[in-house]
Amino acid sequence: MKRLLIMASLLGATPALADEGMWTYNNFPSSKVKEKYGFAPTQDWLDKVRLSSAKFGGGCSSSFVSADGLVMTNHHCARGCIQQLSTAKKDFIANGFYAKTQAEELQCPALEVSQLLDITDVTEQLNAATKGLTGKAYADGLKAEMAKLEKACATSEQFRCDVVTLYQGGKYNLYKYQRHQDVRLVFAPEQAIAFFGGDPDNFEFPRYDLDVSFLRVYGKDGKPAKTEHYFKWSEHGAKEGEATFISGHPGRTSRGLTVSQLETLRDMTLPKTLFRLSEMRGQLTEFQTRGAEQKRTSTNLLFGVENGLKANKGKLEQLSDKGFFAQKVAAEQELRTKVNADPKMKAKYGSAWDEIARAQQTYRDLRKEYESMENGLYSQLFGLARSLVRAADELPKPDAERLRGFNDANLPQLKVQLMSKAPIYPELEVLQLTFSLTKIREELGTEHPFVKKVLGKESPRALATRIVKGSKLADLKVREQLLSGGKAAIQASKDPLIQLASLVDPDARAIRKRYEEEVDAVVRKNSELIAQARFDVYGTQIYPDATGTLRLSFGAVKGYVEDGKQVEPFTSMGGTFGHATGEEPLALPKSWLAAQKTVKDTTPMNFVTTNDIIGGNSGSPVINQNAEIVGLVFDGNIQSLGGDYGFDESVNRAVSVHSDAIVEALQKVYKADRVLQELRPGATSAKGGSGL
Incomplete structure (x- = not known):
């Protein structure tokens, strides 16, 4: 291709x-x-x-x-x-x-189903809120201003408002939606x-x-x-x-990523994704042979896995094409040459590419723990458990200090997800949790403190089977009680999935904080500068x-x-x-x-x-x-x-x-x-x- x-x-x-x-x-x-x-x-x-x-x-x-x-x-x-x-x-x-x-x-x-009602340019407000800031201060300032704008926009539960980052941070728009x-x-x-x-x-x-x-x-x-x-x-x-x-x-x-970001995708992210999806496809294919009901309940998940596998394979093939990648390198070099030729632009933008490259190295160092602790555990039930645990921690905080997704503007959508009547299939839950626990152990190693903390003396399958069979989170009334009961209800809960989500959350939050401050904030800040450099060199009639x-x-x-x-x-x-x-x-x-x-x-x-x-x-x-x-x-x-x-x-x-x-x-x-x-x-x- x-x-x-x-x-x-x-x-x-x-x-x-x-x-x-x-x-x-x-x-x-x-x-x-x-x-x-x-x-x-x-x-x-x-x-x-x-x-x-x-x-x-x-x-x-x-x-x-x-x-x-x-x-x-x-x-x-x-x-x-x-x-x-x-x-x-x-x-x-x-x-x-x-x-x-x-x-x-x-x-x-x-x-x-949501309908886009209005678009407002809020670039000046976001830039003013983060001017002169870096690292943690930049991340906190950006998050707080986004939450403020979204809350003011979403005047009732029938609306949803999202601050949208365009041109890797060169512009910000506020989108207002009608929710159905x-x-x-x-x-x-x-x-x-x-x-x-x-x-x-x-x-x-x-x-x-x-x-x-x-x-x-x-x-x-x-x-x-x-x-x-x-x-x-x-x-x-x-x-x-x-x-x-x-x-x-x-x-x-x-298309607007730097060469160092594309190298991270080509050399690490995409190969890892393909390995995981390939293994998951094998697991689901075997699961479907167990019976008609297993096939029925897993068909949608298998479709998503196979679709993702083929799509990501195409992405990797594109980035692995030497001629294509050489053009990406040449394009970046041409822009950097134009920037460096102008003393003012060089002073303002010149170091942005190198800062992003350093952030990519930081991500490579953090990747195993970040992906395992923050993103490694997944299933429908675990997703509900984590959202309930985090909601109990986040909702008492001032809106500007909460994790993204738990702000006031997001609460109607969060409640819909938590109170969904969608069926849950225990056998499929065990399969997904077993797989994700196995991959975490494989990535971090048996001696890693997080692995020992999560698994203890149990195997991934034994732990997954025990907590799925023992959980009551499939019951909508139980979820309602936990959400309304807040922190006290979560701490008192004996539900094994709530206990698992509570157990892993401190580690997940800690590694997420490092990622947001040492990687994401650096990339966002310097991507803004590169986007502004593109505007200065090529004009604004380009698509994001x-x-x-x-x-x-x-x-x-x-x-x-x-x-x-x-x-x-x-x-x-x-x-x-x-x-x-x-x-x-x-x-x-x-x-x-x-x-x-x-x-x-x-x-x-x-x-x-x-x-x-x-x-x-x-x-x-x-x-x-x-x-x-x-x-x-x-x-x-x-x-x-x-x-x-x-x-x-x-x-x-x-x-x-x-x-x-x-x-x-x-x-x-x-x-x-x-x-x-x-x-x-x-x-x-x-x-x-x-x-x-």
Whole structure:
């Protein structure tokens, strides 16, 4: 997967006509779009698209597609909700789900959909609060000012406010969100078609997936929310060469990192991540052979592990490409040369790269203990236990002094997570805790004080089994009592998971404090300086790295060349049946086999565009210049996996479900009249097909 990037991208200047960039809504290059595609998005157009887009859960995107709160996203984004609503007798992952009436729509146990209402530049306030500060003082000052701004913004529980760091600290924006917490499942196809081709086809093209789900947000009155802003459905869907826009929440990119930071990722972080994910995949694959229920309860987790494994492998391959890395080195050196040539800039910015390099060495020294103590233990139950223990410590403190995530502005979301009715699967909990305890012992060694403190005389499996079987945290009432009881309730608790979280927390806090003050604060402070140097040298008309916040990219429907062969931009629904073998993961569900004769073979199924995306864009709407739905993003091609570090328009592609395929499937396979009527008033299902 070798790709070389154009130098303009690496240097921080915007390529003249490349479809590069995940742009913020308050700095979108409309003139550049007009120059290439003949259409300049106006402020009214941008506002409509922003308000019609939504963040879905903790790591996906979505959009409003009707005036009655109907939300569209990927099946794999809604999979957590779908699995939580499933039982051994009603497996909606395997068999799909369709609510034929509003009363049958099922509430997701732990899901929030949020809509970006407003963006405010707060760079001056953050810079003033940290001016002249370094180390601990800088970290404390930044944290306190962020908490202050977020608290003042979040005037009620229906809103959430986040300070967003852009350009590695060159700018700070305050994002205000409308929160929708009553989210109900309306329609989901079977896993077999939503993830048709499974892991072998993941991040590949051609693809043949119907990776879509529909949900609905409700108001506090228990009625569907009225959404003023939403995307209408296009009449014909995307066409080759047509300009496309993708509005979503790309997770994180690292295009602005220094060479020393990229070396840390290449040489340490990514290899370690791959080793861990590979081992976890093996554990889960074995777990799924234990029985049907074990397979059902672990499918969502296995998907995430396999997806992460493939994505991180692509990242490592990109950073290991000598030609690519040489360009990153050259780009950094050119900027440093320009800075050093100006005495004022040299005095202000010249040492920033070296300071970050020293912080990387500090991180390498801290990594084993930091990753083991602060991030090493994980499972659904342990996450609840740690949040309860930390909430008891943090909430009595002044807001500005709390750990991030426990500030007043975050409390509504924290309570939703702690009070979630999502099911917990004890056998899977034991597996995850056993694995994480084993890895901690492996990393730190049997003689490390932390390992002895945690394990004592027990093996990882014995300890995990004992505390999961003995814990009552799966009971919502127990969690409510512990949260309301505060520190006294936590200290009095005999629950083994609470006791474990309390046992490890002092060590975790201590190593986290060192990391925040000796690594994170140094990186943040000096990254701000490098960002300002880029602004001084290259100007401000550049896009920032992705941060999990709403962005807009532009591009066009366009194929590409791979291994000397032309890859056409579309697949067809007829090709879906041709791709099937009858064996997993290429076995179509019964509903599709029953409807094969009625489905129009030439209907476009999936397609690719030159839009710049990254993980987190899953579920993003693909729209045309009329702000109409023409597709739904669900993946990138294999060449896009290096997109964390750069963009190459010649081969990087976003992969989407075509809007016509969604309508064709709803109409002829599932006979989902209610959904069809909302998307296209007047449409009805066709005869044939088995429905759900």
